[in-house]
Amino acid sequence: MTSEITLLVNPTAGRGRGAQAAQPAADALRGAGFSVRTVVGVDAPDALRRAREAVAEGTGALIAVGGDGMANLALQAVAGTGTPLGVVAVGTGNDFARATGLPVRDPGAAGRLFADALKAGRTRPVDLGRVTRADGTERLFGCVLASGFDSRVNDRANRMRWPTGPRRYDLAMLAELAALRPVRYRLTLDDGTPQEVAATLVAVGNGPSYGGGMRICSGAALDDGLLDVTVVGECSRTTLLRVFPRVYKGTHLSHPSVTVHRVRTLTLEAEGVTGYADGEPAGPLPLTVRSVPGAARLLLPQ
Template sequence: MTDRSFRILVNPLSGGGTAPEKVRQVSELLVRAGARVSVEQSRDAAHSQAVATDAVERGEVVVAAGGDGMLASIAGTVVAAGGTLGIVPSGRGNDFARMLRLEGTPEGVAHCLLEGDPTPVDVIEVADGAGATTVVLGSLYAGVDSLASEIVDRSRRMPAALQYPSAAVRALASYQPVEFHVTVDARTHVQEAFNVVVANSGYYGSGMHIAPMADVHDGVLDVVVLPAGSRLSMIRRLPKVYDGSHVELDGVTVLHGSQVRVAGEGVVGYGDGERIGPLPLTATVRPGALRLLLP
């Protein structure tokens, strides 16, 4: 038996609309174990953040049921309120859950929520030019993958497993590389590139191992700069991003630090699949800022 109380926030559209059914299965297991559970459907980010704040004030564990965007939309609120966050992976990508090696079955999810330890993990705080900040869990990225994210957002009718690979190829076919200025802990690197990724977690894009050196417990941001080149060459090299071997290719730059400023003319930055805004953007690691239920 457990004395934990959970407030589950579910994105009803996640996983092609399968998230609510997964939450129902998980909730039944939690209640059977003696937990107190309430479930609310997320209407929008503001609603989710208000619910998360209320849940923390009541001593409840906030549980995000959806994809990486749903998770990131309330993570900053949980951090600010000093609460604990749980995850029901049920989106298209689930890349942060993949990084944490979280079990995706209802039984595995329920076991983690019931028995998991509140474990500190790092987050990224992203600031725009006006000083507004956004908490990102996985990575901030800008360039061809920004365009890919926009394509994914327009590809809801395509099977989830095909959305990211298809969007990556389509984006590469049309994106024009730009000169990026990447400043890591006051040292600036300038390179014409297809993409810049500032990573806390190693995965993004539904399983791409973009930053194989990343660790959510090390207090370090890992920066991967993918160089400009022929589109055909980039498309041929795309499979290497899934196993992480792309970082060994000529021209790929890997940097490490605690604060990263990314600038590039006409480029928009995304974080965890959600649009943040035009560059320049500054990412700062916040070590151990989020308490997360982990096995």
């Protein structure tokens, strides 16, 4: 394995923490004897192109510095290649890092962990979800594909220019609560008969959480070859507000309005709904989602 490691940096992640985090992570790797190259794209497509070039050139590992969006971008570059991935988690949510037991907002510790893992050859295969759009294009994700109420909150927040930061999502959520209405889904689970379902949201989990620790698919595991599908049925604003706090512990799954399916593949159909994978737009429904077992290799703690 080559001793050159590539850091893929999002300088704006976590209100500027991405740029600050790259240095202690790089220092830890260099201190362990590795050569480190830093890559910063001018935008997401450019960053992905540069990451894929580094993987094709044989980098010893690709280490994403940023939040879940940067981790998701790095997954596109390493999937199916055997190049190990590390994530220096300094974003807002950091759900992928949490799901894999990596340090959060401690770039020096992450860098030392990755150096130790590389020297010991310690990697772990993990599953990914693959989203296929109606036009045949695809995108991979590590944690959760959101659709329905939660994706409408994302849609609204993305259209807002004020305020900035987390308060924008708080206001977007309040606005969507005021406009709450069920989504008429058509779900096809594995090779079963399509089901017509009125639901508040449908979340598809390769991993357990999104949104900075909301365990919407609490039972999802990254190595079981399955996707957990959480269906929150039609419910009132009062019920949603009462149940919502339970999502941080995953206890919402026992509520009678919530149903969980475990599948290898599913198709989601609905009018006027956009899916978000790891917080990034995956495209309008219909979407087909498949589990891809062992699609990536991660550098992990002992």
